[in-house]
Amino acid sequence: MRxxxxxxxxxxxxxxxxxxxxxxxxxxxAGGVMFxxxxxxxxxxxxxxxxxxxxxxxFGAYSRPQLLVKAAPxxxxxxxxxxxxxxxxxxxxxxxxYIIGAVVGAAVGLAFYxxxxxxxxxxxxxxxxxxxxxxxxxxxxxxTRLGTxxxxxxxxxxxxxxxxxxxxxxxxxxxxxxxxxxGSRNFxxxxxxxxxxxxxxxxxxHWGVVAAFIAVIAAYVLMTRHKMGFSIRLTxxxxxxxxxxxxxxxxxxxxxxxMAGALAGMAGLFEVTGPAGQISIxxxxxxxxxxxIVAFLGRLHPVGILLAGLLMALTYIGGELAQLMLGMPAxxxxxxxxxxxxxxxxxxxxxxxxxxxxxxxxA
Amino acid sequence: MDLGQxxxxxxxASLMVAATPIxxxxxxxxxxxxxxxxNLGVEGMMIxxxxxxxxxxxxxxxxxxxxxxxxLAGAGLALLFGLITQVLKSNQVATGLGLTLFGLGxxxxxxxxxxxxxxPSLGKLDIPLLSDIPVLGPVLFRHDPMVYLSLxxxxxxxxxxxxxxxxxxxxxxxxxxxxxxxxxxxxIRVRLAAILFGGASAGMGGAxxxxxxxxxxxxxxxxxxxxxxxxIVVFASWRAGRILLGAYxxxxxxxxxxxxxxxxxxxxxxxxxxxxxxxxxLVLVIISLRGNHGAPGSLxxxxxxxx
Numbered sequence: 088m089r090x091x092x093x094x095x096x097x098x099x100x101x102x103x104x105x106x107x108x109x110x111x112x113x114x115x116x117a118g119g120v121m122f123x124x125x126x127x128x129x130x131x132x133x134x135x136x137x138x139x140x141x142x143x144x145x146f147g148a149y150s151r152p153q154l155l156v157k158a159a160p161x162x163x164x165x166x167x168x169x170x171x172x173x174x175x176x177x178x179x180x181x182x183x184x185y186i187i188g189a190v191v192g193a194a195v196g197l198a199f200y201x202x203x204x205x206x207x208x209x210x211x212x213x214x215x216x217x218x219x220x221x222x223x224x225x226x227x228x229x230x231t232r233l234g235t236x237x238x239x240x241x242x243x244x245x246x247x248x249x250x251x252x253x254x255x256x257x258x259x260x261x262x263x264x265x266x267x268x269x270g271s272r273n274f275x276x277x278x279x280x281x282x283x284x285x286x287x288x289x290x291x292x293h294w295g296v297v298a299a300f301i302a303v304i305a306a307y308v309l310m311t312r313h314k315m316g317f318s319i320r321l322t323x324x325x326x327x328x329x330x331x332x333x334x335x336x337x338x339x340x341x342x343x344x345x346m347a348g349a350l351a352g353m354a355g356l357f358e359v360t361g362p363a364g365q366i367s368i369x370x371x372x373x374x375x376x377x378x379x380i381v382a383f384l385g386r387l388h389p390v391g392i393l394l395a396g397l398l399m400a401l402t403y404i405g406g407e408l409a410q411l412m413l414g415m416p417a418x419x420x421x422x423x424x425x426x427x428x429x430x431x432x433x434x435x436x437x438x439x440x441x442x443x444x445x446x447x448x449x450a
Numbered sequence: 451m452d453l454g455q456x457x458x459x460x461x462x463a464s465l466m467v468a469a470t471p472i473x474x475x476x477x478x479x480x481x482x483x484x485x486x487x488x489n490l491g492v493e494g495m496m497i498x499x500x501x502x503x504x505x506x507x508x509x510x511x512x513x514x515x516x517x518x519x520x521x522l523a524g525a526g527l528a529l530l531f532g533l534i535t536q537v538l539k540s541n542q543v544a545t546g547l548g549l550t551l552f553g554l555g556x557x558x559x560x561x562x563x564x565x566x567x568x569x570p571s572l573g574k575l576d577i578p579l580l581s582d583i584p585v586l587g588p589v590l591f592r593h594d595p596m597v598y599l600s601l602x603x604x605x606x607x608x609x610x611x612x613x614x615x616x617x618x619x620x621x622x623x624x625x626x627x628x629x630x631x632x633x634x635x636x637x638i639r640v641r642l643a644a645i646l647f648g649g650a651s652a653g654m655g656g657a658x659x660x661x662x663x664x665x666x667x668x669x670x671x672x673x674x675x676x677x678x679x680x681x682i683v684v685f686a687s688w689r690a691g692r693i694l695l696g697a698y699x700x701x702x703x704x705x706x707x708x709x710x711x712x713x714x715x716x717x718x719x720x721x722x723x724x725x726x727x728x729x730x731x732l733v734l735v736i737i738s739l740r741g742n743h744g745a746p747g748s749l750x751x752x753x754x755x756x757x
Contacts (some may be wrong), residue, residue, distance in 0.1 A: 092539065092754065094754060120710050126527075162483070166724070177543055178608070179547060229734075229735060230729075233735060233738040233739060234738045235734050235735050235737075235738040236684060236734060236738075238490070239677060239680060239681045239684070239730070239731075239734055240731055240734060242674070242677050243674070243677065243681070243727040243728075243730050243731050244727075244731070246674050246724060246727040247724045247727050249730060250718070250720040250721070250723050250724035251724070253720050254718055254720035254721070256717075267547075300616075321527055329701070348621075376551060379547055379551075380548075380551065383544055416558075416559055416562055417558075418556075418557075418558035418559040418562070419555075421554065421555030421558065421559075422552065422555035422556050422559055423555075424551065424555070425548060425551040425552030425553075425554075425555045425556070426552065428544075428547075428548040428551065428552070429530070429545075429548050429549075429552060430535065432534055432538075432540040432541065432544055432545050432548060433533075433534045433538050433540060435538070435540050435541070436538040436539055436540070438755075439539065440539065
């Protein structure tokens with residue numbers, strides 16, 4: 088007796104929906120083993136990561152709002168990435184687009200310091216989106232004009248962006264009243280017109296969260312109702328058919344990379360003006376890379392990404408809590424998130440194939 | 451600023467040292483891609499090799515044991531990738547990315563207790579007579595054994611792919627897996643073997659960073675070296691000789707920018723630090739100007755035998 092895989096004509100929708108849940112459960116089990124190996128009580132560790140941030144009487148009040156704060160950038164970036172991923176366009180440099188968006192948007196705001204005008208914050212958001220868009224256009228144009236590999240170019244540009252960030256944080260954007268410390272003026276504290284504060288106290292709701300919800304709805308409409316969404320899906324599922332149907336691959340690359348860049352840039356701007364407060368060398372915290380996991384975990388579907396973003400935000404907060412309460416190393420949670428992606432990809436086999444048990448003579 | 455401080459002989463010698471990690475990772479990845487598999491997890495396997503090699507070398511006092519452990523660790527991660535992509539037929543791009551994220555997390559978890567320790571020295575292997583030649587001697591023949599081993603691996607891969615039957619089968623599998631399967635070759639097995647080789651090479655490349663090049667463990671120390679290795683495979687048009695050329699070119703750029711930083715050139719440090727990445731992009735652009743450049747026919751495609 089042996090197992091054989093039989094390709095399904097189309098991926099099973101039931102399995103596409105169920106496998107992310109299986110992957111989460113498998114990750115909890117494997118993660119429990121890892122925590123046990125690190126010397127922690129596995130049940131306690133899993134409870135600290137997944138339940139305490141929401142329900143603990145002492146920490147809940149602080150960590151519940153954090154859920155939205157951390158989920159918003161992940162969802163914004165992942166929605167943008169999913170457009171390209173669905174069509175087989177691999178932009179993995181969202182971290183760079185996020186950084187450049189934050190830098191450009193912050194620069195526009197700081198140029199008007201200390202003007203108090205309602206127009207400044209919207210202008211910064213637009214500038215942030217344009218900054219991220221422009222950064223994503225580099226791989227897009229190289230890909231469409233010269234056929235250069237967008238995976239490698241977009242990733243290389245992350246390192247370039249990080250160096251630009253380091254340069255401006257201690258250079259042109261440095262706070263002139265900061266006593267020589269690197270980092271820009273603090274938007275959240277010193278510059279009300281350019282700050283992205285909580286809209287409803289105690290909820291974590293800021294403009295980035297609003298933008299994330301809008302992005303989810305817009306992406307859903309785009310993918311189900313608009314011709315561009317149809318072209319994206321067709322290209323991903325049957326590239327040859329897409330060509331015969333007259334889908335313009337150049338437009339597709341420019342659109343999907345551009346949208347991903349703009350959304351990532353906006354996410355960066357919302358982050359520096361709100362939760363991070365200022366441009367500093369390390370405000371990024373790797374959202375651009377974690378968003379890749381969010382996009383896959385959400386099955387590249389807007390609603391799935393919304394849920395996956397919230398779950399991943401929970402692991403961030405729970406990870407911090409586990410660090411604090413159980414002395415868990417910070418890297419453990421990163422490993423945990425990586426495992427989740429692995430389990431999910433491994434379980435894709437159930438969606439794309441039927442598992443048949445073959446008896447010997449049948450082969 | 452004093453450019454006179456830069457000694458061209460020392461520069462050329464340190465170029466070989468700087469290039470070795472990328473060379474090892476790139477030659478391994480080339481074999482993987484020749485078999486038709488795109489493994490984007492090179493960065494993750496390198497950094498895991500770096501930390502495991504470092505930990506084993508520190509604990510055993512033997513850098514050689516460190517390199518062996520690093521190769522095993524790299525192959526171990528590669529096996530994970532191989533099982534998920536080859537047996538469970540997952541998307542190679544996504545799985546490779548996952549491997550990189552996983553490796554980065556795993557390495558910083560393992561590496562925490564080892565921060566700030568210095569690695570045991572590997573020692574130099576001065577080749578008698580040859581190392582006494584003026585100029586060429588110090589540049590080429592006064593290195594540690596791993597530099598020579600990496601060159602041997604490149605030579606072996608070149609000859610193996612070109613002249614042996616196994617090399618021919620590997621290339622057939624990468625070029626057209628359906629035809630190779632029809633001829634009776636075990637596509638999945640060949641690919642798994644190539645993936646393991648790639649992982650072991652990347653692991654050793656990582657260990658070379660933490661044991662010789664730096665030589666200490668720093669979180670995230672590969673800093674994109676694995677991705678540059680992937681770019682070099684493209685640059686090299688999947689040919690072993692050009693991998694050597696590409697890796698040494700990048701070794702040269704990174705050594706030169708470090709030397710310029712040390713010499714206090716009036717260019718800000720950040721702009722010098724980003725130069726290897728910009729050069730990588732530039733090289734990719736130049737290569738793509740040439741058009742079709744010989745990627746294996748089945749690269750990145752899932753193989754599923756229908757019968």
